[in-house]
Amino acid sequence: KQEVTQIPAALSVPEGENLVLNCSFTDSAIYNLQWFRQDPGKGLTSLLLIQSSQREQTSGRLNASLDKSSGRSTLYIAASQPGDSATYLCAVVTQGGSEKLVFGKGTKLTVNP
Amino acid sequence: DGGITQSPKYLFRKEGQNVTLSCEQNLNHDAMYWYRQDPGQGLRLIYYSQIVNDFQKGDIAEGYSVSREKKESFPLTVTSAQKNPTAFYLCASSITLGTQYFGPGTRLTVL
Numbered sequence: 617k618q619e620v621t622q623i624p625a626a627l628s629v630p631e632g633e634n635l636v637l638n639c640s641f642t643d644s645a646i647y648n649l650q651w652f653r654q655d656p657g658k659g660l661t662s663l664l665l666i667q668s669s670q671r672e673q674t675s676g677r678l679n680a681s682l683d684k685s686s687g688r689s690t691l692y693i694a695a696s697q698p699g700d701s702a703t704y705l706c707a708v709v710t711q712g713g714s715e716k717l718v719f720g721k722g723t724k725l726t727v728n729p
Numbered sequence: 730d731g732g733i734t735q736s737p738k739y740l741f742r743k744e745g746q747n748v749t750l751s752c753e754q755n756l757n758h759d760a761m762y763w764y765r766q767d768p769g770q771g772l773r774l775i776y777y778s779q780i781v782n783d784f785q786k787g788d789i790a791e792g793y794s795v796s797r798e799k800k801e802s803f804p805l806t807v808t809s810a811q812k813n814p815t816a817f818y819l820c821a822s823s824i825t826l827g828t829q830y831f832g833p834g835t836r837l838t839v840l
Binding site for chain 2: 647648650652657658659660661662665705707709715716717719720721722
C-alpha cells in the first residue's frame with residue numbers, strides 16, 4: 617500500500633529565504649506526482665505535476681524534482697514571500713489499475729515579513 | 730468561466746439525517762473524485778468515477794453513496810450510517826492521469 621510522508625510538518629522562515637519541502641513515497645511504481653497548495657478553509661490549488669519519466673518541473677519561483685527510484689520529491693521555493701504561507705501537499709498516483717491520488721499530510725509553511 | 734464548483738459551502742446535519750453535497754465541473758473531464766479532509770489526517774479518498782454511470786469505492790466509502798448520471802456532476806450523499814461525518818469535503822476532476830483540479834470544498838458539521 618502506497619504511503620506518502622512529508623517532512624517537516626511545519627516550517628517557519630523569514631521573508632526572502634530559499635526553502636525546500638520534502639516528500640517521500642514507499643512504492644516507486646508511480647504514474648505521476650503532484651504538489652498542491654492549500655490556504656486555510658479553501659480547496660487545493662495544483663502547483664506542479666511531474667510525470668514518472670520526468671526529473672523536474674518549474675513554474676516561476678517553484679521547482680519540483682522527482683527521484684522515482686529513491687521514492688523522493690522536493691519542492692524548492694525561491695525568495696519566499698509572506699503570500700507563500702499555506703499548507704503544501706504532495707500526492708502520487710500509483711501504477712496498477714486506478715488513478716487514485718495518495719496524499720501526504722502536508723507541510724504548513726509560514727513566511728514571516 | 731471554467732472550473733469546478735461545490736455547494737453548499739457550509740452544511741449542518743442532524744443525527745440520523747442524510748445530506749447531499751453537490752459537485753459540478755465544466756472542464757469536460759472524464760474523472761471525478763470525492764475526498765474527505767480531517768485535521769492532522771490529510772486527504773482520504775471516498776469514491777471516484779472514471780466515466781459516466783460507473784464509480785468505485787475509495788479507501789473510506791462506508792456510510793457514503795454517489796451517482797454519476799452526467800459527465801458534469803458527481804453528487805455525494807452522506808448517509809446516517811456514517812458515524813462521524815463532520816469534516817471538510819473536497820471534490821476534484823481530471824483528464825486521465827492528468828492534474829486533478831479541486832473545488833472550494835464543503836464543510837459539514839453534525840449538530
